[in-house]
Amino acid sequence: MKPSTLKALTILSSMLISPITWADKDTPEVSDPVKSGEYIFNMGGCSSCHTAKEGKALAGGLAMETPFGVFYTPNITPDKETGIGDWSDEDFIRAMTKGEAPDGSHYYPTFPYTSYSKMSRHDLLALKDYLNQQTPVVSENRPHDLSFPFNLRSLMGFWKMVNFDETPFVPDKDKSQVWNRGAYIVNGPGHCGECHSPRNLIGGVKSEEALAGNLEGPEGEKVPGLTMAKENRVSQWSDEDLLFSIQIGMTPDGDFLGGSMGHVIENSTGKLSQEDLKAIIEYLRDSES
Ligand code: HEC
Numbered sequence: 001m002k003p004s005t006l007k008a009l010t011i012l013s014s015m016l017i018s019p020i021t022w023a024d025k026d027t028p029e030v031s032d033p034v035k036s037g038e039y040i041f042n043m044g045g046c047s048s049c050h051t052a053k054e055g056k057a058l059a060g061g062l063a064m065e066t067p068f069g070v071f072y073t074p075n076i077t078p079d080k081e082t083g084i085g086d087w088s089d090e091d092f093i094r095a096m097t098k099g100e101a102p103d104g105s106h107y108y109p110t111f112p113y114t115s116y117s118k119m120s121r122h123d124l125l126a127l128k129d130y131l132n133q134q135t136p137v138v139s140e141n142r143p144h145d146l147s148f149p150f151n152l153r154s155l156m157g158f159w160k161m162v163n164f165d166e167t168p169f170v171p172d173k174d175k176s177q178v179w180n181r182g183a184y185i186v187n188g189p190g191h192c193g194e195c196h197s198p199r200n201l202i203g204g205v206k207s208e209e210a211l212a213g214n215l216e217g218p219e220g221e222k223v224p225g226l227t228m229a230k231e232n233r234v235s236q237w238s239d240e241d242l243l244f245s246i247q248i249g250m251t252p253d254g255d256f257l258g259g260s261m262g263h264v265i266e267n268s269t270g271k272l273s274q275e276d277l278k279a280i281i282e283y284l285r286d287s288e289s
């Protein structure tokens with residue numbers, strides 16, 4: 001039996017024992033800084049990109065193939081020479097919310113700071129705290145292998161002017177707290193739109209078509225739409241169906257989601273609390289079709 005199937009069965013059986021309730025509960029505050037840092041790290045799904053197959057945790061080196069060339073993720077362990085161990089809190093916040101390195105150069109948006117920029121300062125500091133406590137690994141960053149002109153980092157300044165909306169997350173007062181929690185996770189740490197939204201010719205997310213699906217997702221995958229538009233199959237799914245799909249990856253017809261969503265479930269949504277998963281669903285339910 002595949003480990004994912006086994007995990008699915010374990011979770012399913014525990015759910016049968018304690019049936020799901022859909023009470024409109026607020027997300028409880030996680031006050032322990034270490035625990036909450038780990039939880040935020042999971043919301044962000046950082047391992048999916050910063051831990052290479054068979055590589056040391058968070059030491060980077062994962063190859064990301066794109067139409068512009070191959071990106072190699074950097075080492076984000078607290079090693080002072082080759083990782084981010086000597087970064088200040090402000091260096092980290094600037095990288096995550098402005099896509100700028102400590103030396104002022106621009107990051108490529110393969111690092112989804114375009115979404116992480118919506119994360120709260122509180123969450124980012126807790127995340128940094130958590131990263132500081134991980135095992136430092138000495139591993140030099142491998143330079144990206146990009147074609148001209150994409151190898152020019154300075155071009156990203158222009159890209160950002162056109163595509164990067166730096167405004168922080170602002171809760172919508174007309175919506176419930178649960179909806180707002182869902183909006184925060186989906187558009188911030190969960191960075192769902194980075195894959196589920198279509199992009200323009202230069203790779204910027206088309207904000208007016210948020211979560212409408214993407215024919216050319218990561219590694220050329222077709223990424224389904226998540227809005228309640230009729231053509232998206234999630235519009236036919238019940239809340240429980242949606243919950244199972246993002247918690248254990250099982251769809252109502254008994255298939256398992258795979259590709260890059262497999263990593264999202266394994267490293268991120270599969271580790272979130274029931275309350276947060278329900279908040280995501282509440283937000284998706286209300287998305288424009
Ligand atoms: C989709 C893949 C992806 C995910 C998910 C991702 N990153 Fe990255 N990250 C990258 C890439 C690629 C770069 C390099 C960007 C560049 O060189 O311009 C990067 C760069 C960084 C940097 C800058 C490192 C340096 O040495 O300059 C930090 C810090 C970072 N990521 C932290 C995080 C954290 C924290 C998370 C989770 C909340 C995360 N990343 C999630 C792909 C990702």
Ligand code: HEC
Pocket residue numbers: 185186190191192193194195196217218221222223224225226232233234242245246251256257258259260261264269280
């Ligand atoms: C790294 C890219 C990526 C990210 C980030 C991502 N997804 Fe996905 N998602 C996919 C892909 C690819 C599929 C299709 C998988 C398959 O068919 O096996 C998918 C499928 C799904 C499905 C099933 C829809 C259907 O019609 O089959 C749901 C629900 C879903 N994702 C929700 C989310 C949510 C919620 C988030 C954010 C917390 C998220 N995804 C983030 C790539 C991504």
